[in-house]
Amino acid sequence: MAYTVGQVARAARVTVRTLHHYDEIGLLRPSGRTSAGYRRYDEADLDRLQLIRYYRELGFPLEEIAEILDDPDADPVAHLRRQHELLSGRIGKLQEMVTAIEHAMEARKLGIQLTPEERFEVFGNFDPDEHAEEAEQRWGGTEAYRQSQERAGRYSKEDLLRNKAENEDWGRRFVALMDSGAPADGPEAMALAEEHRQLITKWWYDCSYEIHTGLADMYVADPRFTAHYETLRPGMAAYLNEAIHANAISRS
Amino acid sequence: MAYTVGQVARAARVTVRTLHHYDEIGLLRPSGRTSAGYRRYDEADLDRLQLIRYYRELGFPLEEIAEILDDPDADPVAHLRRQHELLSGRIGKLQEMVTAIEHAMEARKLGIQLTPEERFEVFGNFDPDEHAEEAEQRWGGTEAYRQSQERAGRYSKEDLLRNKAENEDWGRRFVALMDSGAPADGPEAMALAEEHRQLITKWWYDCSYEIHTGLADMYVADPRFTAHYETLRPGMAAYLNEAIHANAISRS
DNA sequence: ACTCCCGCCTCCCGCTGCGTGAGGGTCAAG
DNA sequence: CTTGACCCTCACGCAGCGGGAGGCGGGAGT
Numbered sequence: 001m002a003y004t005v006g007q008v009a010r011a012a013r014v015t016v017r018t019l020h021h022y023d024e025i026g027l028l029r030p031s032g033r034t035s036a037g038y039r040r041y042d043e044a045d046l047d048r049l050q051l052i053r054y055y056r057e058l059g060f061p062l063e064e065i066a067e068i069l070d071d072p073d074a075d076p077v078a079h080l081r082r083q084h085e086l087l088s089g090r091i092g093k094l095q096e097m098v099t100a101i102e103h104a105m106e107a108r109k110l111g112i113q114l115t116p117e118e119r120f121e122v123f124g125n126f127d128p129d130e131h132a133e134e135a136e137q138r139w140g141g142t143e144a145y146r147q148s149q150e151r152a153g154r155y156s157k158e159d160l161l162r163n164k165a166e167n168e169d170w171g172r173r174f175v176a177l178m179d180s181g182a183p184a185d186g187p188e189a190m191a192l193a194e195e196h197r198q199l200i201t202k203w204w205y206d207c208s209y210e211i212h213t214g215l216a217d218m219y220v221a222d223p224r225f226t227a228h229y230e231t232l233r234p235g236m237a238a239y240l241n242e243a244i245h246a247n248a249i250s251r252s
Numbered sequence: 253m254a255y256t257v258g259q260v261a262r263a264a265r266v267t268v269r270t271l272h273h274y275d276e277i278g279l280l281r282p283s284g285r286t287s288a289g290y291r292r293y294d295e296a297d298l299d300r301l302q303l304i305r306y307y308r309e310l311g312f313p314l315e316e317i318a319e320i321l322d323d324p325d326a327d328p329v330a331h332l333r334r335q336h337e338l339l340s341g342r343i344g345k346l347q348e349m350v351t352a353i354e355h356a357m358e359a360r361k362l363g364i365q366l367t368p369e370e371r372f373e374v375f376g377n378f379d380p381d382e383h384a385e386e387a388e389q390r391w392g393g394t395e396a397y398r399q400s401q402e403r404a405g406r407y408s409k410e411d412l413l414r415n416k417a418e419n420e421d422w423g424r425r426f427v428a429l430m431d432s433g434a435p436a437d438g439p440e441a442m443a444l445a446e447e448h449r450q451l452i453t454k455w456w457y458d459c460s461y462e463i464h465t466g467l468a469d470m471y472v473a474d475p476r477f478t479a480h481y482e483t484l485r486p487g488m489a490a491y492l493n494e495a496i497h498a499n500a501i502s503r504s
Numbered sequence: 505a506c507t508c509c510c511g512c513c514t515c516c517c518g519c520t521g522c523g524t525g526a527g528g529g530t531c532a533a534g
Numbered sequence: 535c536t537t538g539a540c541c542c543t544c545a546c547g548c549a550g551c552g553g554g555a556g557g558c559g560g561g562a563g564t
Contacts, residue, residue, distance in 0.1 A: 006540065016541090021522055036530055038541055062521070258511065268512085273551055288559055290512055314550075 002032070002040040012049050027066050028052060163203050170195060174240070175233045184242035193240070193247040209248040216244035254284070254292040264301050279318050280304060415455050422447060426492070427485045436494035445492070445499040461500040468496035 009016045022028035023039065028048055030039040041049075048069065055065045174192050182188050193212075200207040229237040261268045274280035275291065280300055282291040293301075300321065307317045426444050434440050445464075452459040481489040 004541075015523080017522065017524080020543090025521095034530095034541095036541075037543090038530080256512075267552075269552060270550085272514090277550090286512095286559095288512080289514090290559080 002042055005039050008041045027062055171232050178233055178239055184239045185246035189243035190247040193243040212244055213248045216241040254294055257291050260293045279314055423484050430485055430491055436491045437498035441495035442499040445495040464496055465500045468493040
């Protein structure tokens with residue numbers, strides 16, 4: 001059972017050119033040629049082509065497909081599993097975008113016109129346009145940054161207002177603690193530091209103790225962040241820094 | 253507030269080269285240049301870039317994005333809705349592939365080794381390799397073909413056996429009817445023709461009366477299909493053809 | 505005022521995965 | 535022995551950038 005390019009092309013729903021291409025790059029060489037130079041594909045070639053098409057559908061680059069197919073001791077089950085994961089990931093990403101779009105539609109319907117500033121107004125003093133670039137430099141490319149960007153896009157106006165309220169509540173309690181004269185490395189301060197960490201984790205990204213202390217250092221090192229906390233209460237940046245460090249140390 | 257390429261690039265998580273490219277093709281021209289020729293982007297440019305990135309994420313080609321963004325009276329809500337649909341479609345497709353992969357994994361786990369022949373063995377005499385190409389020529393590219401291909405991939409071995417059983421049951425009853433001497437355009441024959449159509453619809457694709465009569469004609473025109481029905485009972489191809497036509501006429 | 509170095513500029517070539525001819529041989533049917 | 539449908543091999547083109555060469559600009563430090 002030998003097939004010509006045209007037959008194979010029609011059967012596999014690809015163009016002849018594609019088969020030529022696969023031949024050129026060595027991805028799918030026909031098992032033989034006629035005396036006139038015509039490509040002859042056999043059943044095994046068809047099987048291989050089916051696999052190729054399948055992987056292609058999944059978005060694999062041709063080179064990678066070649067590696068997969070030509071790896072003799074590659075575990076097919078592992079491949080399937082891997083593909084499954086990749087697909088699930090892609091589905092997840094697409095679904096996130098869908099919800100983002102739904103949000104946007106909701107906003108339009110209500111005439112809310114969710115401008116970028118509006119989306120970030122909950123950040124208070126932190127003007128996103130002013131600091132976005134810096135944020136990118138500091139955290140760009142990290143998982144944490146990706147997460148927070150992603151979530152920011154999904155939150156509704158109410159969500160963000162709720163977040164703001166929670167932050168303010170925490171801030172009031174923190175100021176009260178400072179006013180009470182409690183030490184920055186005392187149990188209450190550490191508890192509030194921990195709460196601060198969890199607020200970040202809840203709303204934005206998984207904030208490890210390492211990341212948290214990094215943030216703490218920034219609060220005293222970067223004047224803009226310092227200013228934000230200092231307006232809540234003078235001395236707060238340094239106090240919070242100490243509390244976060246104390247908390248991180250005690251937990252590890 | 254003017255930004256340089258580098259700043260914009262970092263903020264938007266794209267490369268400088270990409271911004272150059274967008275400038276070149278006119279997709280995003282910076283609002284101005286400095287005396288030295290440096291590109292200067294303002295807030296509006298950033299907004300536009302955000303939209304561009306968004307549409308790009310969704311897989312739109314740049315040209316189309318330009319059309320969308322430059323269409324002054326384009327309804328943004330309509331766009332969102334359209335994107336939503338596209339995304340939903342994509343998710344659906346990916347999910348189908350996931351289930352297909354899951355099936356394949358199940359089969360591997362049980363050591364079943366679902367070879368192509370096995371997958372199609374329920375087709376009986378119809379050797380897929382022998383007819384796949386023809387099928388493509390006849391139906392390739394049609395919605396019906398796509399549907400049946402898609403479903404075939406999702407069916408489990410049990411599903412396919414069930415389908416086979418249902419077909420055989422229908423076949424037996426059809427043969428019995430012929431044996432009884434009932435006319436091919438009588439009510440019983442038409443009822444069984446209708447059932448035939450519904451079996452196809454249930455298992456493979458939406459089989460309209462038009463498609464159904466097309467199939468009927470093929471049963472008498474194509475010797476391979478003729479042979480399939482003739483082995484069930486001599487004269488069955490022609491009888492079934494008549495019954496299907498009678499049924500289609502009476503229903504329209 | 506001078507020097508650095510980083511960032512900006514404009515070419516321009518390269519990559520993937522083919523599409524789409526051009527120009528020419530081949531094969532089966534009539 | 536011709537037709538028409540295939541087949542062959544170049545070979546260029548396209549999107550959407552990546553990446554580098556070669557050269558200017560600018561602001562921070564000395």
